[in-house]
Amino acid sequence: MENILINTENRITTITINRPNKLNALNAETIAELSNAIDQVEQDDNTRVIILTGSGEKAFVAGADIKEFADFNVEQGKELAARGQRTLFDKVEQCSKPVIAAVNGFALGGGLELAMAAHFRVASGNAKLGLPETSLGVIPGYGGTQRLPQLVGKGRAFEMIMTAGMINAGTAHDFGLVNHVVTPEELMPTCEKLAGKIMNNSPLALSAAIKAVNAGFKDSVNGYEEEIDQFGNCFGTEDFEEGTSAFLNKRKAEF
Incomplete structure (x- = not known):
């Protein structure tokens, strides 16, 4: 795989989006690789918990790769959203093994949608989260209009989507969007500790x-x-x- 890294230790598998020069933006190839990785890890008897994260400290995933779809028409846009939801975002949400999103840095657009598809989220103190799609003349298409209200309520979701702004980790915690906020150095150890508690159970x-x-x-x-x-x-x-x-x-x- 060109754009992600997979590492398994102590029955915890970490899947890392590894495009740091693009702030780990989700292009079609990365979405396909992540989909295959979820399939692979879900069937791996040596994996009990999955952690999703991004390489480096600047970004979890800073959005989609806009240049890939800037010239799409209506039908192509619908297919883009349908394929993404079906092949990755719904698959993460429905994964039979617990999935923790370790949100380091920017989680914007498709990045926040990926984090929200995970079963819960832990953020580093420098995280910035948002759905900026309306500033581009479009709306979230990978489940963001559905999962964000489920997590933070309709009013806050409308405000985040309509303003296209970012919120910091503390506000995300207050909203219930993330479960924990820790320092960047504590992010992965905290997720691994939580994974260890999960693995005590059936x-x-x-x-x-x-x-x-x-x-x-x-x-x-x-x-x-x-x-x-x-x-x-x-x-x-x-x-x-x-x-x-x-x-x-x-x-x-x-x-």
Whole structure:
């Protein structure tokens, strides 16, 4: 892969967008590589948690590569958004393994949309987040108009989209857009520490929880019914047997 790096240690796989000279901007090739990487890592038995980040300290992802679509027509624009959502952003959100976005520096446009597709976000203190698309005569097309209101509320989402401005890490934390704000030096260690806590728990239960939580944000799905199904399915797993046995015998579960 030309534009991303993949590294696995202690069952944590870090996927790094590696285009520092372009502030890690998402072009078509990078989106395709990220899509393939998510597929690959999701099937990797040696991976329990995924961390998404950008190379360097300046940017997580500073947006899309605008020159790729500056001359697109209506149908090409629709296909660009549909393909991106289908092949990457929805795939990250629906990944059966927990995905943490380590937001270092700028997370703008498609970069913020990628971070929002992750299951939760940790930001460095120098992070700047925003959806500047309306300043270019377009709107967010990779799920930003849907996921941002889910995270920060309709009013704040409208303000961020309509002003096309950036917010700092502290404001993002106040809004609920990021879970934690740490120094740049603490960013990856904090994400790895959180990943370690996650890995204490059942991989099958975590996957079920991801499906149940995501279902609550789909108009065509009854989230409560999905929770019932996933809850029941857990009873048929070895992880449930191990977890309950460990609890009853006052020992640590080994999943």
